[in-house]
Each structure stands twice: as structure tokens, then as C-alpha cells.
Amino acid sequence: xxxxxxxxxxxxxxxxxxxxxxxxxxxxxxxxxxxxxxxxxxxxxxxxxxxxxxxxxxxxxxxxxxxxxxxxxxxxxxxxxxxxxxxxxxxxxxxxxxxxxxxxxxxxxxxxxxxxxxxxxxxxxxxxxxxxxxxxxxxxxxxxxxxxxxxxxxxxxxxxxxxxxxxxxxxxxxxxxxxxxxxxxxxxxxxxxxxxxxxxxxxxxxxxxxxxxxxxxxxxxxxxxxxxxxxxxxxxxxxxxxxxxxxxxxxxxxxxxxxxxxxxxxxxxxxxxxxxxxxxxxxxxxxxxxx
Numbered sequence: 001x002x003x004x005x006x007x008x009x010x011x012x013x014x015x016x017x018x019x020x021x022x023x024x025x026x027x028x029x030x031x032x033x034x035x036x037x038x039x040x041x042x043x044x045x046x047x048x049x050x051x052x053x054x055x056x057x058x059x060x061x062x063x064x065x066x067x068x069x070x071x072x073x074x075x076x077x078x079x080x081x082x083x084x085x086x087x088x089x090x091x092x093x094x095x096x097x098x099x100x101x102x103x104x105x106x107x108x109x110x111x112x113x114x115x116x117x118x119x120x121x122x123x124x125x126x127x128x129x130x131x132x133x134x135x136x137x138x139x140x141x142x143x144x145x146x147x148x149x150x151x152x153x154x155x156x157x158x159x160x161x162x163x164x165x166x167x168x169x170x171x172x173x174x175x176x177x178x179x180x181x182x183x184x185x186x187x188x189x190x191x192x193x194x195x196x197x198x199x200x201x202x203x204x205x206x207x208x209x210x211x212x213x214x215x216x217x218x219x220x221x222x223x224x225x226x227x228x229x230x231x232x233x234x235x236x237x238x239x240x241x242x243x244x245x246x247x248x249x250x251x252x253x254x255x256x257x258x259x260x261x262x263x264x265x266x267x268x269x270x271x272x273x274x275x276x277x278x279x280x281x282x283x284x285x286x287x288x289x290x291x
Contacts, residue, residue, distance in 0.1 A: 007220055011216050011220075015215055015216075015233070016244060019234050020240055022120075023240070045081040048081050049106070055108070055158070059079065061104065061107070065112050065114075068115070070109070070113060072111055072112050078106060079106050080104070081104060082104075083103075084100075085101060121231045122231055123231045125178065125181055126180040126181040126225060129180060133223065134179055135268050136183055137179065137183050139265045142267075143190070144190075152173070153174070153175045161185045171189040173189075180225070183223075184214050184228065187218065191213030191214060195210070195213070204236050205245075208243055214229065215229040215233075
């Protein structure tokens with residue numbers, strides 16, 4: 001059997017180099033520069049946007065879109081948010097005083113036409129399917145049973161492909177995923193279960209650690225998920241130092257899953273994968289999901 005530690009280290013170095021290349025590529029920098037021109041909305045306004053247009057991804061005002069070379073389509077309904085009303089402080093002309101709020105309309109990029117938007121490379125769906133992948137899925141189903149994690153394929157989230165709930169130690173996967181993408185998503189959620197069940201981390205760190213766990217574990221099986229994992233990780237990388245730090249924890253989780261798969265996969269080479277398990281409970285605020 002291949003030395004797991006050395007294989008993980010080589011895979012981790014490859015991952016970090018590839019993500020660094022992505023983050024410093026011309027296309028990625030242009031996309032970041034474009035997004036940096038947009039306002040960051042408050043938590044309350046973000047909720048207002050979400051309730052009115054759940055699919056919104058990039059929001060700005062009518063004139064701002066015109067400045068960016070795009071035009072809001074005729075008949076599009078604005079998303080109503082609250083803008084602050086400010087006036088000069090009579091005691092300090094350089095300061096402004098908040099006097100209240102007013103309703104304004106903003107629009108999502110999907111409501112506009114015009115100049116192409118610079119886009120960073122997007123994660124690609126993993127379509128591969130073979131006996132090894134299906135045996136690995138069945139092996140990890142058994143792992144979930146052993147460690148007390150309920151697993152189902154009933155996730156109905158509009159964008160997420162998988163979710164781990166800390167309240168009831170359950171994983172929910174979107175039904176109908178291609179075999180390899182289901183395997184990668186399952187390992188990603190198990191990464192959350194192993195690393196983030198008993199202590200809180202920020203969302204960026206959690207996603208970096210979980211996806212790195214998935215990449216390292218599947219690399220040990222000879223399965224390459226780089227077309228999905230590298231762009232996914234780049235999207236969640238706020239600093240390169242945090243990506244490197246995430247690799248330490250991810251390596252521990254990947255080692256546990258890798259050893260379990262290597263020791264038990266021969267028991268699961270012919271049985272069919274499950275279609276569902278216990279129905280998921282209500283979503284708790286500490287919900288880790290992957291797209």
C-alpha cells in the first residue's frame with residue numbers, strides 16, 4: 001500500500017501550488033477587480049435581497065450598472081433595500097450624522113444586459129462513474145453507520161449539493177448526483193463532521209478544510225477532483241496563508257478516512273449503494289454545505 005503520509009503531502013503541495021496559480025492568474029485578478037467595485041451590503045439588506053430574489057449574486061444600483069457598461073432590462077422589478085440618510089455634523093464638518101433610512105432599488109446582474117462580466121474559473125461537475133467510486137461510496141456509508149452519522153439523499157437546497165448538520169450529526173446529499181461528485185461531496189461533508197463538529201470556525205476556514213479533505217482522500221484512491229476542488233478552494237481562499245494552515249487539519253481528517261477506506265473497501269465491492277436513510281431534521285444555524 002502507498003505511504004499515505006507522503007502521498008497526502010505531495011497532493012497537498014500540488015493543491016496549494018495550483019490554487020496559488022489560479023489566484024494570481026490574469027483572469028482571476030480581473031474578476032476580483034470587477035467585484036471590488038461593488039458595494040458590500042449589511043446583513044439586514046442582504047436578507048432583504050435574499051427574500052426578494054434568492055438567486056441574486058451581484059447587486060448594484062441602476063446608474064452603477066450603467067457605469068459598468070450594462071443596462072437594466074425594461075420591466076425588471078427592483079430589489080428594495082434600505083439606504084442610510086446622512087447629513088453633515090454641525091460641530092464637525094468632516095463627520096456625517098445618520099438621520100434615518102430610505103428605500104432604494106437595486107438590481108441583480110441577471111436583470112441586466114451589456115458588457116461581458118469577467119468571471120474566474122468555475123468548479124466543474126465531476127461526471128466519472130466506475131466500480132471503485134461506487135465501492136468507496138458504500139464504504140463511507142458503512143463509516144457513517146459506525147460513527148453515528150445519519151446519511152440521506154434528500155437535500156432540496158437551491159444551490160448546495162451536500163450539507164452537514166452539527167445538531168443531529170447528519171449528512172444530506174442532493175439526489176441524482178453523478179457517482180464521483182456524490183463521493184467527493186460525501187467526503188467533503190465528512191470533513192466537516194470530523195473537523196467542525198465540536199468547535200466553531202469561520203466559514204472560509206471550514207470550507208477550505210473540508211474541500212482539502214475531499215481532494216486529499218480521493219487522491220489517495222487515485223481519483224483526481226482538481227477540476228472542481230481547485231476553483232472551489234480558490235473561491236474560499238481569503239489569504240494563501242489560511243489555505244496552507246487549512247491543509248494541516250485537512251490532512252488529519254483525510255488520513256482517517258483514507259485508512260478506513262483502505263481497510264474496508266474490499267467488503268463493499270458488489271453491494272448496491274443506498275438510496276436514502278433517515279429523513280433530515282430542521283436546518284440548524286450551524287449548517288455546513290457545499291456547492
